[in-house]
Amino acid sequence: MGRQVSEPPTYTPFHPRWYRPRISAWWWLKRRSSLAFILREVSSIFVGWFVVFFLLLVAAVGGGEVAYQEFMRWAAIPGIVLLNLISLFFVVFHAVTWFNLAPQAMAVHMRGKRVPGKLIAASNYGAWVVTSLLVAWIILAGSR
Amino acid sequence: MDDYITMQVARYRPEDEDEPTFEEYEVPCHKEWVVLDGLNYIKDQLDGTLSFRWSCRMGICGSCGMTVNGEPKLTCAAFLTDYAPGPVRLEPMENFPVVRDLVVEMTDFMEKLTTIKPWIVRDEERPLAEGEYRQTPEELSKYKQYSMCINCMLCYAACPVYGLDPEFLGPAAIALAQRYNLDSRDQGSAERLDLLSLHEGIWACTFVGECTKVCPKDVDPAGAIQRYKLDAALTSLKDFLLPWGAR
Numbered sequence: 001m002g003r004q005v006s007e008p009p010t011y012t013p014f015h016p017r018w019y020r021p022r023i024s025a026w027w028w029l030k031r032r033s034s035l036a037f038i039l040r041e042v043s044s045i046f047v048g049w050f051v052v053f054f055l056l057l058v059a060a061v062g063g064g065e066v067a068y069q070e071f072m073r074w075a076a077i078p079g080i081v082l083l084n085l086i087s088l089f090f091v092v093f094h095a096v097t098w099f100n101l102a103p104q105a106m107a108v109h110m111r112g113k114r115v116p117g118k119l120i121a122a123s124n125y126g127a128w129v130v131t132s133l134l135v136a137w138i139i140l141a142g143s144r
Numbered sequence: 145m146d147d148y149i150t151m152q153v154a155r156y157r158p159e160d161e162d163e164p165t166f167e168e169y170e171v172p173c174h175k176e177w178v179v180l181d182g183l184n185y186i187k188d189q190l191d192g193t194l195s196f197r198w199s200c201r202m203g204i205c206g207s208c209g210m211t212v213n214g215e216p217k218l219t220c221a222a223f224l225t226d227y228a229p230g231p232v233r234l235e236p237m238e239n240f241p242v243v244r245d246l247v248v249e250m251t252d253f254m255e256k257l258t259t260i261k262p263w264i265v266r267d268e269e270r271p272l273a274e275g276e277y278r279q280t281p282e283e284l285s286k287y288k289q290y291s292m293c294i295n296c297m298l299c300y301a302a303c304p305v306y307g308l309d310p311e312f313l314g315p316a317a318i319a320l321a322q323r324y325n326l327d328s329r330d331q332g333s334a335e336r337l338d339l340l341s342l343h344e345g346i347w348a349c350t351f352v353g354e355c356t357k358v359c360p361k362d363v364d365p366a367g368a369i370q371r372y373k374l375d376a377a378l379t380s381l382k383d384f385l386l387p388w389g390a391r
Contacts, residue, residue, distance in 0.1 A: 017158030017159075018158075018241035018242060018243060018249055019156050019158070019162075019163060019164060019241065019242040020241045020242075021163075021238075021242075023307050023308060027304060027307070028304070030214070031214070033352075033353075033354055033357070034304060034352070034354075037304075037350075037352045037353075037354075041350065101351060101353060104353070104356065104364065104366055104367035104370055105351075105367065105370035105371060105373075105374065106371075107367070107371055
């Protein structure tokens with residue numbers, strides 16, 4: 001007599017000759033989307049660098065005129081300028097890819113209907129622009 | 145347009161090969177033929193030893209997922225003419241052990257699927273005599289998208305996290321957990337959360353987003369996982385902030 005139909009299914013966990021390919025360390029170069037994903041992950045290092053740079057600036061401002069001038073000289077070294085340019089690229093890349101993904105993570109419902117993804121992305125970009133303008137205004141108004 | 149197209153098909157014959165090789169077949173490239181028709185032509189006319197899974201031919205059964213020219217696809221939904229002049233390269237789905245030719249071993253997914261309890265969980269079952277659990281169209285629309293999953297596993301084949309860490313519960317299983325959590329008739333979300341909030345659950349996902357791109361039924365597993373992360377975070381915050389009884 002075979003197994004009863006009502007019994008839960010049992011699967012065979014053992015097979016002597018499965019082929020299990022090893023995943024190459026360069027798997028992220030195979031597809032454009034994987035490369036974009038890895039670049040987004042790497043961008044977090046540069047986001048971190050911007051935070052460190054900003055904290056150093058705050059410390060220099062707190063340290064007085066001499067410390068501030070010293071910091072500005074250090075920040076003007078070509079190597080640091082280059083690092084900051086690369087960081088700017090990655091931070092913008094991080095922000096753009098993140099805002100493009102935001103509609104997937106936010107399912108906002110209004111009057112029983114789901115708000116379209118483009119509107120959610122647009123509102124994120126809008127908030128970004130407004131915040132940037134606000135920060136620019138504070139800095140520029142303060143430097144006058 | 146060419147009348148014939150070349151299909152390069154991965155063959156793995158475990159009885160006499162250690163790793164897969166490719167074989168080329170010339171198949172008719174009719175306008176209405178999909179890749180699966182090409183495979184069936186090979187099986188019927190050219191080489192009866194070729195092994196692959198298929199059933200419905202209409203994107204419902206989820207059996208015929210394979211890697212077509214490097215992309216995870218349902219072969220019943222991939223037209224041969226879209227790959228003309230060819231060749232079309234066919235491999236088994238990535239991230240799964242290969243049993244033979246284009247057939248992968250899917251026990252891992254089947255077992256993960258049952259752990260998330262993909263059925264309606266009730267604290268107390270109502271007697272049949274009291275009738276069905278009723279639901280409004282609005283309540284249905286909350287989870288309907290996630291209920292379209294056909295378990296084709298293309299999302300697992302596309303997910304680098306699953307490829308690198310096979311412990312990861314994976315996109316379809318989490319989307320299906322969300323399908324039942326959002327169902328107004330279900331009361332099992334707390335039970336599922338215990339499993340899903342483990343590292344191998346939602347937190348292993350790094351939001352690559354490929355699962356959603358390859359899904360043939362527009363289920364959006366990536367979205368389901370991110371929304372689940374938000375729910376889980378809010379639940380833990382509530383547990384932390386609110387005293388017992390006020391939750």
